[in-house]
């Protein structure tokens with residue numbers, strides 16, 4: 001605290017489980033962000049397996065979870081070290097690290113029970129290894145105040161993209177989430193359904209690839225109308241916000257149940273999953289912000305050419321050719337770094353004692369300061 005600079009590091013490892021996105025940013029006194037450097041490091045296979053195994057309940061979870069939390073802290077610390085070396089900086093130059101951790105459970109609505117969410121990470125070890133203040137556990141306080149603890153990026157999207165136009169931001173990560181930035185109203189946002197996660201899971205199961213490069217495999221298939229209809233009948237899609245989801249709700253078993261005993265070609269399943277992602281996002285946008293003029297796409301899905309083409313094609317029908325769709329790249333922001341930038345900003349907000357949740361988004365009963373600090 002009280003460092004002369006306002007340099008922050010943001011560390012994000014999201015629901016795709018593809019690795020760590022790290023950014024070094026300079027924060028101005030109003031929360032304006034200037035990106036100074038970035039690194040993306042894929043997870044080592046054993047760490048990815050350990051984190052993936054924890055997504056479903058299993059034997060000896062407490063031990064396994066703590067081991068994974070330690071491994072993740074070590075992987076985060078190595079990434080921070082690379083970022084410092086690359087930027088020719090030392091730990092004392094950095095105000096704080098905002099570290100998301102890995103979501104392994106997200107139970108934001110439990111009938112007759114208190115809700116919870118859990119991002120695994122050993123933040124004390126990360127502070128010890130880096131000698132930098134670490135801010136972690138950003139979601140719990142919002143949940144304690146009755147919110148979903150997610151999505152948290154809408155406040156940052158408002159800061160980054162401004163609120164004076166009818167803009168929406170679509171993050172297509174493992175899960176897809178929308179931020180609505182109307183020019184005359186409150187910032188809103190919610191998770192709209194699966195992003196890349198089911199497509200990743202299906203191509204991994206069928207072909208052993210981590211993801212469908214540029215959506216090429218999906219492009220070889222046709223949407224299966226029966227499968228699409230069954231998938232869209234999942235109650236999550238018709239729920240009103242606030243709403244959030246994760247691997248707890250959408251996973252390979254969920255897909256296999258929807259396919260059932262139908263004999264559908266594997267590439268048609270992939271095409272249907274791509275269409276599901278596109279359709280759910282645009283339908284939610286049309287339902288909640290039909291006046292939107294520009295949709296900014298970020299997250300790894302922005303790098304999927306087939307997904308971007310289908311978003312544009314489907315929007316012509318739903319929005320009558322009035323919706324412009326761009327990736328954040330067009331605005332000079334790497335789509336894959338937006339969430340890591342958000343966690344640097346959330347760390348800044350914590351250190352500045354500024355509330356960073358949006359009750360209109362998460363459903364919390366009030367504004368709250370997010371995160372817990374582990375001093376260097």
Ligand SMILES: Nc1ncnc2c1ncn2[C@@H]1O[C@H](COP(=O)(O)OP(=O)(O)OP(=O)(O)O)[C@@H](O)[C@H]1O
Nearest residue numbers: 014015016173174175196211213214299300303304
């Ligand atoms: N060139 C590409 N072609 C197709 N898909 C891609 C490409 N590059 C990235 N992706 C997709 O983006 C995913 C990673 O996206 P991202 O890093 O935004 O997710 P995340 O941050 O883990 O998820 P979330 O936002 O839900 O927390 C990959 O798993 C893959 O599905």
Ligand SMILES: CC(=O)N[C@H]1[C@@H]2OC[C@@H](O2)[C@@H](O)[C@@H]1O[C@H](C)C(=O)O
Nearest residue numbers: 015103106150151152153175177339
């Ligand atoms: C519980 C959790 O980790 N949720 C993630 C996930 O990934 C995308 C979407 O679902 C979003 O709600 C959230 O992440 C971003 C960073 C958020 O909080 O805004």
